[in-house]
Amino acid sequence: MSEIIEHIECLIIGSGPAGYTAAIYAARADMKPIMYAGMQPGGQLTITTDVENYPGYPDGIMGPEMMELFRKQAERFGTDVRYGMITSVDFNGKAPFKVIADESKELLADTIIIATGASAKWLGIPSEEKLNGRGVSACAVCDGFFFKGKEVAIVGAGDTACEEASYLAKICSKVYMIVRRNEFRASKAMQHRVLNTHNIEVLFNTETDEILGEEKVSGARFKNHVTGEMTTVDLSGFFVAIGHHPNTDIFKGFLEMDETGYLKTTPGTSKTNIEGVFACGDAQDKVYRQAVTAAGSGCIAALDAERYLAAKADY
Ligand code: NDP
Numbered sequence: 001m002s003e004i005i006e007h008i009e010c011l012i013i014g015s016g017p018a019g020y021t022a023a024i025y026a027a028r029a030d031m032k033p034i035m036y037a038g039m040q041p042g043g044q045l046t047i048t049t050d051v052e053n054y055p056g057y058p059d060g061i062m063g064p065e066m067m068e069l070f071r072k073q074a075e076r077f078g079t080d081v082r083y084g085m086i087t088s089v090d091f092n093g094k095a096p097f098k099v100i101a102d103e104s105k106e107l108l109a110d111t112i113i114i115a116t117g118a119s120a121k122w123l124g125i126p127s128e129e130k131l132n133g134r135g136v137s138a139c140a141v142c143d144g145f146f147f148k149g150k151e152v153a154i155v156g157a158g159d160t161a162c163e164e165a166s167y168l169a170k171i172c173s174k175v176y177m178i179v180r181r182n183e184f185r186a187s188k189a190m191q192h193r194v195l196n197t198h199n200i201e202v203l204f205n206t207e208t209d210e211i212l213g214e215e216k217v218s219g220a221r222f223k224n225h226v227t228g229e230m231t232t233v234d235l236s237g238f239f240v241a242i243g244h245h246p247n248t249d250i251f252k253g254f255l256e257m258d259e260t261g262y263l264k265t266t267p268g269t270s271k272t273n274i275e276g277v278f279a280c281g282d283a284q285d286k287v288y289r290q291a292v293t294a295a296g297s298g299c300i301a302a303l304d305a306e307r308y309l310a311a312k313a314d315y
Contacts, residue, residue, distance in 0.1 A: 007096065008034045010305055011109035012079075013086045014247075016043025017291045018281025019115035020070035021298030022305075026113070027077035029306045033113075034080045036101055041083060042067030043117045044282070045291060052145060054291050066291075091254035095276040095312075110312075111276045111305045114255075114263065115298060116247040118282040118289070122240055123155065127211040135217025136238045140164035141290065144171050147237040153178055153220055155208060156241035162190035164241050169197045176233060177202045178222060203231075211238050246283050255279070262286045270301035278304050 010026045012019050015037035026033040040046060045063035052060040061069075075081055082101075089112075090098040096108040120138035122128055128136055137143040140154065144167060153176040154165050161177065162184070168175045177194065182204045184191045194200050205226045212219040212232070219234045246261045256264040256273045263284040265271055270278040280297035282289050 005106045005108055008032075008107055008109045009309070010034070010111050010113065010302075011036070011086075011099065011107065012113045012115060014038060014043065014115035014117055014281065014283070015041045015071070015081070016045065016067070016115060016117045016281055016294060017070060018117070018283075018294040018298035018301070019043075019113070020067070020074045021295040022113045022115055022280060022302040023074035023079040023081075023298075024070075024077060025299050025302030026305065027074060027079045029302065031111075031302075031306060031309065032078065032080075033074075034107075035074070035082065036084050036086045037071075037081050038085055038116075039083070041071070041081075044120070050146070051142070051291065053142070086250065088250055089254065091251075091274045091277060097276065111309055112278070113270075113298075113301045113305055114248075114251065114272075114277065114279040114283055115281045115294075115301070116283045117294075118244040118246040118262075118286075120240065121243045121245060123208055123242070125208065125210065127213075128208075128238075128240070131211055131213055131217050131238070134215065135213060135236060136211060136240070138240050139289075140167050140239050140241070143237070143239075144168050147172050149173050150236035151234065152176070152237035152239060153233065153235050154239040154241055156243075157181065157184045157186060158241070158243065159186045159190050160243070161241035162186040162194045164239060165200050166190075166193055166197060168239065169200050172237070173199065175200045176235070178206050178208060179204050180207055180225075181205065182226075244282070244286065244289075246286070248283055258286075260286070270297060270304045276305075276308055278308075 010031040010033040012035040050060045084102045088100045151174040155178040157179040206222045209221040209223045221232045248261045263279040278301040280301035281294040
């Protein structure tokens with residue numbers, strides 16, 4: 001049973017760099033944005049430690065602190081940030097769109113900016129969770145620098161894992177690449193690059209038994225599932241690159257997505273196939289996935305939404 005309907009000019013779903021940047025622009029354009037920040041506000045940056053590649057922070061900043069500053073900036077211009085989930089949407093017909101918050105609260109939104117992000121897939125072993133942010137990471141570009149000159153491992157065999165292994169190989173003394181089958185999934189060009197990098201050693205048919213370390217990663221134990229052999233390797237960093245899930249399930253059936261669930265937008269814009277619904281950040285970007293690119297796309301979404309509302313008002 002739904003509660004009373006609330007009419008919103010601009011609804012922002014998600015509270016990572018894309019969502020907050022969209023909120024800053026939307027609020028300054030007097031669109032009175034209301035943000036549903038989710039159950040873990042701040043998105044993926046809240047589970048990282050130092051962020052050193054976001055311009056404007058010459059000494060780096062902790063991910064959670066950075067997202068706190070984003071939130072304050074969005075609120076300063078009047079964004080109503082709510083801790084809660086948009087649990088379903090109805091994009092049949094034209095705006096205003098009906099959406100349900102927290103299973104029961106009905107909202108009507110003139111325009112919607114989707115910034116729900118993506119979540120890294122994890123191996124699901126207890127030591128991975130225990131050491132997350134203490135040497136275990138799902139983003140080589142974000143965290144590789146902390147392991148300069150050290151030995152690391154990366155799990156995965158797709159294009160992301162190959163790209164990240166190559167990136168790590170430039171920074172680290174040695175990279176073990178842990179591949180569960182006897183072949184890669186990545187494109188031939190990416191495989192070629194990995195196999196021809198002198199400090200990348202690929203361990204095929206290998207699975208992670210445990211990541212070792214108490215306060216931080218000190219190594220990992222791997223199992224070759226063909227020979228049954230166990231190998232322990234000393235490591236400083238352990239990267240997981242086994243894919244991401246875009247958080248787009250509630251939009252299925254309404255918005256165009258690729259086969260893995262990333263939202264499709266008109267190139268060069270944030271426009272989805274539904275007029276008035278815009279997408280930004282990692283929910284629609286499986287290639288770059290950086291805080292700064294997400295923030296830039298959040299700005300684009302707010303400007304697109306503003307222009308959409310202005311054009312409607314002119315009719
Ligand atoms: P993919 O889904 O392509 O690959 C995931 C990899 O992780 C697979 O090799 C898979 O193994 C492995 N894996 C999954 N689960 C486990 C597990 N539990 N333990 C060990 N290994 C596991 O994801 P990507 O992120 O690599 O790529 C996503 C998409 O983005 C792809 O379409 C890719 O081509 C594209 N992309 C393109 C780039 C480019 O063009 N520059 C760069 C990055 C991504 P298995 O093979 O055995 O299933």
